[in-house]
Amino acid sequence: MNAMSEGxxxxxxxxxxxxxxxxxxxxxxxYLRRIEARENxxxxxxxxxxxxxxxxxxxxxxxQASGGPLHGLPVAVKDIIDTADMxxxxxxxxxxxxxxxxxxxIVSRLRSAGAIVVGKAVTSQYALFVPGPTRNPxxxxxxxxGSSSGSAAAVAAGFVPVALGTQTNxxxxxxxxxxxxxxxxPSLGLLPRTGVLRHAPLVDxxxxxxxxxxxxxxxxxxxxxxDAEDALSRPLPGSLLAAxxxxxxxxxxxxxxxxxxxxxxxxxxxxxxxxxxxxPVKAEEVALGPEFAKAEGTMSDLMCAGVAESLGPDIxxxxxxxxxxxxxxxxxxRALSALRLMQAWTRRDALRVDATRLIxxxxxxxxxxxxxxxxxxSEGTGDPIFATLWSLIGAPAMSLPLMRAANGLPxxxxxxxxxxxxxxxxxxTAWLMRVGAR
Amino acid sequence: MNAMSEGxxxxxxxxxxxxxxxxxxxxxxxYLRRIEARENxxxxxxxxxxxxxxxxxxxxxxxQASGGPLHGLPVAVKDIIDTADMxxxxxxxxxxxxxxxxxxxIVSRLRSAGAIVVGKAVTSQYALFVPGPTRNPxxxxxxxxGSSSGSAAAVAAGFVPVALGTQTNxxxxxxxxxxxxxxxxPSLGLLPRTGVLRHAPLVDxxxxxxxxxxxxxxxxxxxxxxDAEDALSRPLPGSLLAAxxxxxxxxxxxxxxxxxxxxxxxxxxxxxxxxxxxxPVKAEEVALGPEFAKAEGTMSDLMCAGVAESLGPDIxxxxxxxxxxxxxxxxxxRALSALRLMQAWTRRDALRVDATRLIxxxxxxxxxxxxxxxxxxSEGTGDPIFATLWSLIGAPAMSLPLMRAANGLPxxxxxxxxxxxxxxxxxxTAWLMRVGAR
Numbered sequence: 008m009n010a011m012s013e014g015x016x017x018x019x020x021x022x023x024x025x026x027x028x029x030x031x032x033x034x035x036x037x038y039l040r041r042i043e044a045r046e047n048x049x050x051x052x053x054x055x056x057x058x059x060x061x062x063x064x065x066x067x068x069x070x071q072a073s074g075g076p077l078h079g080l081p082v083a084v085k086d087i088i089d090t091a092d093m094x095x096x097x098x099x100x101x102x103x104x105x106x107x108x109x110x111x112x113i114v115s116r117l118r119s120a121g122a123i124v125v126g127k128a129v130t131s132q133y134a135l136f137v138p139g140p141t142r143n144p145x146x147x148x149x150x151x152x153g154s155s156s157g158s159a160a161a162v163a164a165g166f167v168p169v170a171l172g173t174q175t176n177x178x179x180x181x182x183x184x185x186x187x188x189x190x191x192x193p194s195l196g197l198l199p200r201t202g203v204l205r206h207a208p209l210v211d212x213x214x215x216x217x218x219x220x221x222x223x224x225x226x227x228x229x230x231x232x233x234d235a236e237d238a239l240s241r242p243l244p245g246s247l248l249a250a251x252x253x254x255x256x257x258x259x260x261x262x263x264x265x266x267x268x269x270x271x272x273x274x275x276x277x278x279x280x281x282x283x284x285x286x287p288v289k290a291e292e293v294a295l296g297p298e299f300a301k302a303e304g305t306m307s308d309l310m311c312a313g314v315a316e317s318l319g320p321d322i323x324x325x326x327x328x329x330x331x332x333x334x335x336x337x338x339x340x341r342a343l344s345a346l347r348l349m350q351a352w353t354r355r356d357a358l359r360v361d362a363t364r365l366i367x368x369x370x371x372x373x374x375x376x377x378x379x380x381x382x383x384x385s386e387g388t389g390d391p392i393f394a395t396l397w398s399l400i401g402a403p404a405m406s407l408p409l410m411r412a413a414n415g416l417p418x419x420x421x422x423x424x425x426x427x428x429x430x431x432x433x434x435x436t437a438w439l440m441r442v443g444a445r
Numbered sequence: 446m447n448a449m450s451e452g453x454x455x456x457x458x459x460x461x462x463x464x465x466x467x468x469x470x471x472x473x474x475x476y477l478r479r480i481e482a483r484e485n486x487x488x489x490x491x492x493x494x495x496x497x498x499x500x501x502x503x504x505x506x507x508x509q510a511s512g513g514p515l516h517g518l519p520v521a522v523k524d525i526i527d528t529a530d531m532x533x534x535x536x537x538x539x540x541x542x543x544x545x546x547x548x549x550x551i552v553s554r555l556r557s558a559g560a561i562v563v564g565k566a567v568t569s570q571y572a573l574f575v576p577g578p579t580r581n582p583x584x585x586x587x588x589x590x591g592s593s594s595g596s597a598a599a600v601a602a603g604f605v606p607v608a609l610g611t612q613t614n615x616x617x618x619x620x621x622x623x624x625x626x627x628x629x630x631p632s633l634g635l636l637p638r639t640g641v642l643r644h645a646p647l648v649d650x651x652x653x654x655x656x657x658x659x660x661x662x663x664x665x666x667x668x669x670x671x672d673a674e675d676a677l678s679r680p681l682p683g684s685l686l687a688a689x690x691x692x693x694x695x696x697x698x699x700x701x702x703x704x705x706x707x708x709x710x711x712x713x714x715x716x717x718x719x720x721x722x723x724x725p726v727k728a729e730e731v732a733l734g735p736e737f738a739k740a741e742g743t744m745s746d747l748m749c750a751g752v753a754e755s756l757g758p759d760i761x762x763x764x765x766x767x768x769x770x771x772x773x774x775x776x777x778x779r780a781l782s783a784l785r786l787m788q789a790w791t792r793r794d795a796l797r798v799d800a801t802r803l804i805x806x807x808x809x810x811x812x813x814x815x816x817x818x819x820x821x822x823s824e825g826t827g828d829p830i831f832a833t834l835w836s837l838i839g840a841p842a843m844s845l846p847l848m849r850a851a852n853g854l855p856x857x858x859x860x861x862x863x864x865x866x867x868x869x870x871x872x873x874t875a876w877l878m879r880v881g882a883r
Contacts, residue, residue, distance in 0.1 A: 205791075208790065208794070233865075235798070235801055235805075235863075235864075236798045238794055238797055238839065238864075239677075241679070308783075311783075312783035312784065312786070312787050313787060315783070315784050315787070316784055316787035316788055316791060317787075317791075319784070340783060340784065341782070341783075341784055343782070343783035343784075344779070344781070344782060344783055345746075345749075345750035345753070345778060345779075345781035345782055345783050345785060345786040346750065346753050346754055346757070346778065346779055346781075347783060348750070348783040348786055348787070349750050349751060349753070349754035349755075349786070350754055352646065353643075353754060353755075356646070356676055359676055360673070360674050363673055364673075367673075401676065425673075426673075426676075427671075
């Protein structure tokens, strides 16, 4: 982990661990103390295994010489990602006690690289729209966003330096924005989905929450790349960490307001304009016309059909214990024709071509990550719309904690790249974090 | 083209062209004479442009120094693959006179590499099951197979050394088997589909017909690799030509009879057993159990849904001019639910994992390419079943002209590899052609 340069603090426990100035056990105890202090109010974890984490850290210390690139790193894993040694319950009552037989590919790669899974992070129910108990560590009256609620909150609360999450529509970008952390969803296929609850194979993306771009990058370097069991998985394009640490000229930046601009609140739109104007390099405006509004309905068709297939049979067995909103998604999926699903797929491919053509001239195109700061918890997990198009087309997207609302709450800036151009996006976002943190 | 080593003949016109012993114009005239002599009975072409081909050859000769790896190579292109300078009519009356605005990606790459498109090869109507006029050059009473009928026949008749075709179910492997040529469908995504009539994005594969493995390889090296407009396209894994020409130990071979063995005729099953027993290395039996029979219905659902979406609207406008069998496929697709389509996709992914696990220990697994030699033309284009599983899972597959029926007609041996392992398959098939041609 030579990832802390942006964050600065040489006393950062992860940086000290990397330098061998501290042990995996000491590091783990540091984070467990933080969890102990605030977990009762944040409620980031669906399952927590402190003793096992300490035992794993002891083992890591004993085998330090053979430690991988993530040696001793404490990680939280969203509860829709399978772990063989912990329950994986999808945030849903009907899966209470579910114990996968094996780790998801990204979890087994995490462990092979030396990381230690501290616990399972709360997800919205079935990674859909009904929130779990997690609150936003920046303001406990507010939602952390969803569906990767616990993953974002755990990093924001300093419970773990890194957490795995997933995004089908807006489940990484939005919580990262609300919680004031980096949230990175690489290009479709870079992180394999084997052992992750399926919504819709064309749009399911694992991703990483971290405090810095480099921390996210080093984790993806360790867990990304092809997996024979995920037909849409792809090889890594090179070292994302090297891209994060690269020196060089400023990136070529664009910015886009897009067809959903009206769904961002006025103060956030004003803050975004100030942010763009204040950049040390000029960002060119990218005109994302009204035709891209089709992304929303297209995403909905793909998700509803996928969820109906993936979760439908289990939900049928226990309808009375499943929230109405989830039942409605399954019912909608079941009402769709194959023709309509094929049309959604074709429209998705066309939007991918058109959007890629517009953003490809830039290393990163900046846009809204959320409609504003975190809403109060009673309003739900917030609007995923600003992530929708980029999830739909499989583009790499990252939320960077670079804006702040009048009430002091964080608001993310979303940086997106052309599909497959993750290295350029990482280079650009690491640069943005450096200049944004001045 | 240093591709002729297997075929031997140093007087081979393509080999002479490559060595600079002859010009592109002389080469083109050689092939055009062959076309002139037999096209009236073979009917491989839906459109033929001899004058334009000669003009392109003259231009190639004038610019020889800058000629690409396919300098002057005459190629036939299946009539569902767009060409900006020739009609592309999908073998269907309702598309008569259709003129694409631009070349398909694989056609523009062909031309950039120096190849010359001689004409458009006949396809079954809409690349489905209703045959066009093409006959099998090995026996004019018989079908060349379909849907890439003209492409296979053109290479078999010596009209062109190479032709582009496509396979969604069995449209390359079967005609290659019937016509006694090499037919190669690389892994899904290696050849992009931009500008190719869409059936179903998960299973549409372009491919190449040639006389040798190396000829097919050099063409794929030139036209393969990622395309921003095809979301499922992938980079080439390396040089397929180098793999075809590689020396080295014999490949690790398996053979599989599979759940559809009964649909191969007894003589072909006997010939296949003799072929396997006669190999200079032992091929191990791979048990493809009855569960793989699900491939057929799964492929049908994916194809019907895709065709309904892709061709449905055009077909609706001219129902009276569309064959009943095509209307039925569209109607079946429209009757499917999104749920059923998602289930087909999930089953496809599971079959891919299971089949890959079985074949991954081998460089190539040998199996039937067709149920026998080409049927008489009145029986249709033959049974695609032996290609179905490998198309469904996106595995590389090649038909090699290594068997012969009692009546002297060719029968292919199909060699398949694990998805993405095209280099191993090419190395193995080039070796098989060398030992099979002893």
